[in-house]
Amino acid sequence: MTSRQVFPPLSLRATGLVCGRGGMALTRALDFSVTPGRCLLLRGANGSGKTTLLLTLAGIVAPLDGVFALEGSDAETGPALHYCGHRNAVKPRLTVAENLCFWAAVNGATGLSIDAALQQVGLERLGDLDAGYLSAGQSRRLALARLLVSLRPLWLLDEPTAALDAEGHDLVTRLLDNHLDMGGLAIAATHDPITLPDPARMETVVLGARP
Amino acid sequence: MSAFRAMLVRELRLARRGGGDVLTLVLFFIIVGAIVPFAVGPDRELLARIAPGMVWIAAFLAMLLGLDRLFRPDHEDGSLILLRQADLPLSAVVAAKLITHWLVSALPLIVASPFLAMLLAMDVETFWRMLISLLVGTPALAAFGAVGAAVTVAIRRGGLIAPILVAPLSIPVLIFGTGSISATQSSAALLFLAALSLMAVALAPFAAALAISSGED
Amino acid sequence: MSIDTTPKQSWWNRIAHPGQFVAWTTPLLWPLTILTAVLFVVGLWFAFFNSPEDYQMGDTVRIMYVHVPNAWLSQFVYGVMAVSALGTLVWRHPMADVSMKAAAPLGALFTALALFTGALWGRPTWGTFWEWDGRMTSTLVLLFIYLGIVALWRAFDDQLRAARVIAVFTLIGAVNIPIIKFSVDWWSTLHQPASVFRADGPTMPGSILTPLFVMFFAFTFLFITLQLKAMHTEVRRRRVMTLQRKAAQGSTA
Amino acid sequence: MIDLGPHAVFIIWAYLGVATGVAGLIGWTLYDARATAKKLASLEARRR
Numbered sequence A: 001m002t003s004r005q006v007f008p009p010l011s012l013r014a015t016g017l018v019c020g021r022g023g024m025a026l027t028r029a030l031d032f033s034v035t036p037g038r039c040l041l042l043r044g045a046n047g048s049g050k051t052t053l054l055l056t057l058a059g060i061v062a063p064l065d066g067v068f069a070l071e072g073s074d075a076e077t078g079p080a081l082h083y084c085g086h087r088n089a090v091k092p093r094l095t096v097a098e099n100l101c102f103w104a105a106v107n108g109a110t111g112l113s114i115d116a117a118l119q120q121v122g123l124e125r126l127g128d129l130d131a132g133y134l135s136a137g138q139s140r141r142l143a144l145a146r147l148l149v150s151l152r153p154l155w156l157l158d159e160p161t162a163a164l165d166a167e168g169h170d171l172v173t174r175l176l177d178n179h180l181d182m183g184g185l186a187i188a189a190t191h192d193p194i195t196l197p198d199p200a201r202m203e204t205v206v207l208g209a210r211p
Numbered sequence B: 001m002s003a004f005r006a007m008l009v010r011e012l013r014l015a016r017r018g019g020g021d022v023l024t025l026v027l028f029f030i031i032v033g034a035i036v037p038f039a040v041g042p043d044r045e046l047l048a049r050i051a052p053g054m055v056w057i058a059a060f061l062a063m064l065l066g067l068d069r070l071f072r073p074d075h076e077d078g079s080l081i082l083l084r085q086a087d088l089p090l091s092a093v094v095a096a097k098l099i100t101h102w103l104v105s106a107l108p109l110i111v112a113s114p115f116l117a118m119l120l121a122m123d124v125e126t127f128w129r130m131l132i133s134l135l136v137g138t139p140a141l142a143a144f145g146a147v148g149a150a151v152t153v154a155i156r157r158g159g160l161i162a163p164i165l166v167a168p169l170s171i172p173v174l175i176f177g178t179g180s181i182s183a184t185q186s187s188a189a190l191l192f193l194a195a196l197s198l199m200a201v202a203l204a205p206f207a208a209a210l211a212i213s214s215g216e217d
Numbered sequence C: 001m002s003i004d005t006t007p008k009q010s011w012w013n014r015i016a017h018p019g020q021f022v023a024w025t026t027p028l029l030w031p032l033t034i035l036t037a038v039l040f041v042v043g044l045w046f047a048f049f050n051s052p053e054d055y056q057m058g059d060t061v062r063i064m065y066v067h068v069p070n071a072w073l074s075q076f077v078y079g080v081m082a083v084s085a086l087g088t089l090v091w092r093h094p095m096a097d098v099s100m101k102a103a104a105p106l107g108a109l110f111t112a113l114a115l116f117t118g119a120l121w122g123r124p125t126w127g128t129f130w131e132w133d134g135r136m137t138s139t140l141v142l143l144f145i146y147l148g149i150v151a152l153w154r155a156f157d158d159q160l161r162a163a164r165v166i167a168v169f170t171l172i173g174a175v176n177i178p179i180i181k182f183s184v185d186w187w188s189t190l191h192q193p194a195s196v197f198r199a200d201g202p203t204m205p206g207s208i209l210t211p212l213f214v215m216f217f218a219f220t221f222l223f224i225t226l227q228l229k230a231m232h233t234e235v236r237r238r239r240v241m242t243l244q245r246k247a248a249q250g251s252t253a
Numbered sequence D: 001m002i003d004l005g006p007h008a009v010f011i012i013w014a015y016l017g018v019a020t021g022v023a024g025l026i027g028w029t030l031y032d033a034r035a036t037a038k039k040l041a042s043l044e045a046r047r048r
Helices: A050-057 A096-107 A114-121 A136-149 A166-181 B002-017 B021-034 B036-040 B044-065 B068-076 B079-083 B090-119 B124-151 B158-179 B186-214 C018-049 C061-089 C094-126 C134-155 C159-187 C206-250 D008-047
Strands: A011-018 A030-034 A039-043 A065-071 A081-084 A154-158 A185-189 A202-206
Touching (some): A030 A039, A039 A050, A050 A154, A050 A185, A081 A136, A096 A114, A096 A136, A114 A136, B002 B090, B021 B036, B036 B044, B044 B090, B044 B158, B068 B124, B090 B186, B124 B158, B158 B186, C018 C206, C061 C134, C061 C159, C061 C206, C061 D008, C094 C134, C094 D008
Parallel strands (some): A039 A185, A039 A202, A081 A154
Antiparallel strands (some): A011 A030
């Protein structure tokens, strides 16, 4: 693997995983495994269970059937995943920097510094602006910056490129690529295609074709 | 420990910039107390007799009013899901919110209670006993409130249901609260109140955390 | 909302432009401050050194010199807010929003001072700090309305949309104040007849009236000065908000 | 000071209260004015 190996060798394995809400199955039995440095792309129409699958993997929603596990992670290092949903978890009355500082402190400041993270997502000049003034795209960038300030091996991204402009797409691709270089894993649900420089790292699973 | 402190700092900062929440709660507390004479008539002996009960009911309702601000904003902007992946356990998150909730809703009421006592023609000894009983009793109200808010956070119209859930749980607090103000055997009531508060504050974070994590959204 | 809609630049439209208003009124600030200070000095001198005590109330009548001006101001400031509310709703005058927002906390404080001095005046005369008498109670309700408006201003994020909504509430409040006053008077029996502005003119000798009027004007000019200063700050605060919004748009990297 | 009669304490308290209230109001107005002006200046400087 690359020289900048950061994460321990983890891999996510799911066997016969059926996800659903309120007892109603949304996905067929899924079997997949994501090894370090690889990304799983979830495609499928709206309501095909992409978000529910991500919530299940994040441990928010209990799976209806089957099992999934993050092999190689020892429990006491704390949670090993970042979940980035549709909502950006940004407090309008706090400034951009305060929002990020909070998440760095709460998730463990193991990643980039606040300014470096803001620099990465192109919000460096808005540090002390109230987050309420940010546009949808800028709030999305702030949410992405949250992933950078604390290093977690597994990224669960639910439409990361939502509300982002073309330049934002390159940003997501760059961050994802960088994360995979560091030996991390990622599962991204998205509609518009994400093309990594090295397509071999990307697998696609189409949801929605229920048995 | 720094995660817990960061949580407290954020909650207090949000409360301070939260657009007049504290002022609203104190105003509600004073108004509920101040309208009693309009309903009951301005004569002083009657007012003095019912004053302790009125102050407790006003504090009780004001704290129920402040419940919606506890978890709902975090639920709506997605922070609650992320806080479940934070370095600190969810019960610590709830504990930080409980402390801030008490500081933002109960403490301002206690600071404003002298004005209400004056309006309701309360004499000085009763006033001091009331102050102590409020100080000792409001943590229990805050704790039960936190549990009620956590249980109803996922429900869309939860804000209306939380008070109904919390009111029955808080009746003992009300009984011992007003009991500890009345002259007779007030020290026993105060001890019961303190015990109630300690128990509620100790258990609430875990119960609320369980409620939040089991309420899948 | 375009400000200068009408072709001819009447002064009404010209002060509508915030920058213009600030430029015109800034030179007024210092003279007003000096006038207020002078009035206060003269008033206090009259109040303490040059007026006899009242034949009934003795020296406590001196509390009246601060109580009555504050009670009057609590009504006057609400009048200013109501007129500004009309300005906001009917003529969409931007400076009306600013003056309404600036006046609210001032009115709240003057009402609170009226209640405070009223309570202290009540102690020797009625024997208790607080007595549910008609005028004191309606002043208390007025204070609740003021604090409600202050809380309302703080609760809104978008100040422009807030101005119109709060203007509606201010007008509703203005309509309700006489109703509250009447119902409270009816409700309370213990009530001191209004001794200053009674139909047959003031019942007090000239020597007590002069300090009262001087203090009265002192407090009124104090309000006007603070109102202007607060309006200037509010204009700048809105400029800060627009600049912050521009800063967010300007730098989309 | 001249003799303020039996209820002097209430008179003094009344004037003291009003004095602190007015001083507080003036102080807050000036503080708010200066803070907003400073923030405006920094924003104006940054924009140019």
